[in-house]
Amino acid sequence: MKGIGGFYYVKTAEGVFQAKGRGIFKKEGITLMVGDVVDIEVLEDGDAVINSIAPRKNQFIRPPIANIDRFIVVMAATKPKPNFAIIDKFLIMAEMHHIEPVLCINKIDLVKEKKLQEIVDIYSGVYPVVCVSGASGEGVDALKPYISGHRVAFAGPSGVGKSTITNQLIPQANMETGNVSEKTARGKHTTRHVEIFEAFDDGYVFDTPGFTSFEILEADEENLSDFYPEIARMKGQCRFDNCRHMKEPDCRVQQAVEAGEIHPLRYASYVAAMEEIRYRKKY
Numbered sequence: 001m002k003g004i005g006g007f008y009y010v011k012t013a014e015g016v017f018q019a020k021g022r023g024i025f026k027k028e029g030i031t032l033m034v035g036d037v038v039d040i041e042v043l044e045d046g047d048a049v050i051n052s053i054a055p056r057k058n059q060f061i062r063p064p065i066a067n068i069d070r071f072i073v074v075m076a077a078t079k080p081k082p083n084f085a086i087i088d089k090f091l092i093m094a095e096m097h098h099i100e101p102v103l104c105i106n107k108i109d110l111v112k113e114k115k116l117q118e119i120v121d122i123y124s125g126v127y128p129v130v131c132v133s134g135a136s137g138e139g140v141d142a143l144k145p146y147i148s149g150h151r152v153a154f155a156g157p158s159g160v161g162k163s164t165i166t167n168q169l170i171p172q173a174n175m176e177t178g179n180v181s182e183k184t185a186r187g188k189h190t191t192r193h194v195e196i197f198e199a200f201d202d203g204y205v206f207d208t209p210g211f212t213s214f215e216i217l218e219a220d221e222e223n224l225s226d227f228y229p230e231i232a233r234m235k236g237q238c239r240f241d242n243c244r245h246m247k248e249p250d251c252r253v254q255q256a257v258e259a260g261e262i263h264p265l266r267y268a269s270y271v272a273a274m275e276e277i278r279y280r281k282k283y
């Protein structure tokens, strides 16, 4: 549940135990992470020793957490203006780590219905989309089913309202909100630890400032399309087996864009990511 000062707090059916990792973990360079599923042995004094760590579904270094199974990718309808390239990178990151994403469009109080619908339309055929106002709390209940029974992390650019929404859903999380710049936030939180909160209905939410950035896109030319569900669906339907859906003839994906089956902005995001990968390879 939490790691602080060399101690780990392990939740069990019999309550929470304060535990230390076995010495061997350190020797072997194994770091325990919040989110880990572990075996413990309770000692006479009531403390415990962590004997083993179950294989992880996924793990992240920054923040250091393991076993996320859902991302709530938050964007703002405006303020800041949507950056679709960045949103799509969070979605790609989710796909790569076998994390189910939900897209949450926040600050709906600041835009007209039509403008909101335009954003929803980009993603609605691909991912669940939930529209909320973290400020007023409108719509946030619709996120609850995506948290129940899951290990959830919020992801998205800074300033979009991740902390505000978390506080609406889990008041005890008490996240800092507002214009805390990265730097002051870090200065204030030099002793800040990572923690996971019990939400409701066996749901857990990682208390992190949120994934605001991502590791460099780890995708490559061959697998990029696997991380766009609407493109992945068309696998094997192009003329060439190794079609990258860029300028190849008889490409099912390019046809789908023209026919309006794939949203042009999502395709543009795919093309931009592919170009980034190719550029990286060259230099």
Ligand SMILES: Nc1nc2c(ncn2[C@@H]2O[C@H](COP(=O)(O)OP(=O)(O)O)[C@@H](O)[C@H]2O)c(=O)[nH]1
Binding pocket: 106, 107, 108, 109, 110, 132, 133, 134, 135, 136, 156, 157, 158, 159, 160, 161, 162, 163, 164, 165, 176, 177, 178, 179, 210
């Ligand atoms: N108008 C409006 N402002 C919001 C909403 N949600 C959050 N904010 C404001 O947006 C700013 C950034 O929110 P915060 O939760 O700190 O964003 P984070 O960086 O993603 O955690 C704060 O000033 C919030 O008060 C919303 O639904 N509507």
Ligand SMILES: [Mg+2]
Binding pocket: 162, 163, 164, 175, 176, 177, 209, 210
């Ligand atoms: Mg925040």
Ligand SMILES: [Zn+2]
Binding pocket: 238, 239, 243, 244, 245, 246, 248, 250, 251, 252, 253, 254
């Ligand atoms: Zn193709």
